[in-house]
Amino acid sequence: MRKIPRIKVSGVEKSNGLLIVLSGPSGAGKGTLCRELLRQVPDVVYSVSATSRAARPGETEGIHYFFRSRDEFRAMVEQDELLEWAEFCGNYYGTPRFAVEQSLQAGRDVILEIEIQGALQIKKRFPQGVFIFVVPPSLDVLAERIHKRGTEAEEVIRKRLDTAVHELEYVSEYDYVVENDEIPAAVEKLHSILVAEKCRVKRRPLFFKGAVS
Template identity: 45%
Template structure:
């Protein structure tokens, strides 16, 4: 097989891709994400901001950017975040600029976030791949939640109620994966990601480079 040309169009810069994955609690999202990350280890990581206090050995700028509530709100109003949410009285947010830098450098960014955060990301990075993981049924979702053995009946009822609301937002996502069989769901998620890397928008200079070779 002949070696690739030094002027191969395959060497044209590629823009990074946002892969955004959401699901109701208990649908198996974390397991699917772990499988994907085990195969594709190149995903970029963006350090989030939070108003909560550091825990244990957490370091500012490494685990989180720790901010006061006033600092966080000021950055939010300035459009600093790609997505943000308030959880148990603490604010969390993903800075937008580092994500933009990763994408411009050709590095893919994985978001494993809730539905609210995913829709915020879509408003900022609409070119991303937005995947919603579905349970095969609400009965199965309840069975999985109870199988964890970590939640009270009240907590499970709340999670199931939240799941119904989240399912109502699933139509805003580009892809739906029913996690009935884990291997099949993992294959589908992998296929979405690999196909997304070849989208025309990710290779803006590719066609121009090819036409230039032909003198067009």
């Protein structure tokens, strides 16, 4: 019987961190899932987005968003300080470039919670990213969640629901879809996705010294 060669592995090449992009309709619970994932996996870095919208009650500058005026946001676009940006429901949203690239190069995983327009821009620049679409159990549940916020006028809520129906058409652009029915179960799915992605062969290049008979 022919002997099976034994392979010596000399080491594993250090790779950049994962870029995790989380999107989904407003009210799907992206923020809640993101916060819980960060609590359970503290090594993941949260990318704070910039926005031109006003802060909601309880939101803090530099933690939830970088709140900027529309003119300040446009200046960031002109100076190429954003990895992506988009206009959503009358407000600008974008991802500051420097901190994200610095963390990835240091081997740290970065999670972005961004709108679909921005996610598609990121996909063109970072096709190796992990793109996850969060959906609610149903549109009725989505409407209920948005109403419970109590922070927006009825006209804005209707616009968000109409937008959500349109956004669901983009699910196929993502690598994974996670239904946010029960938060613990949804977070477990997100964590499992990250573990699986880190085990991909293409993310863990090996160097072989050859076979030993």
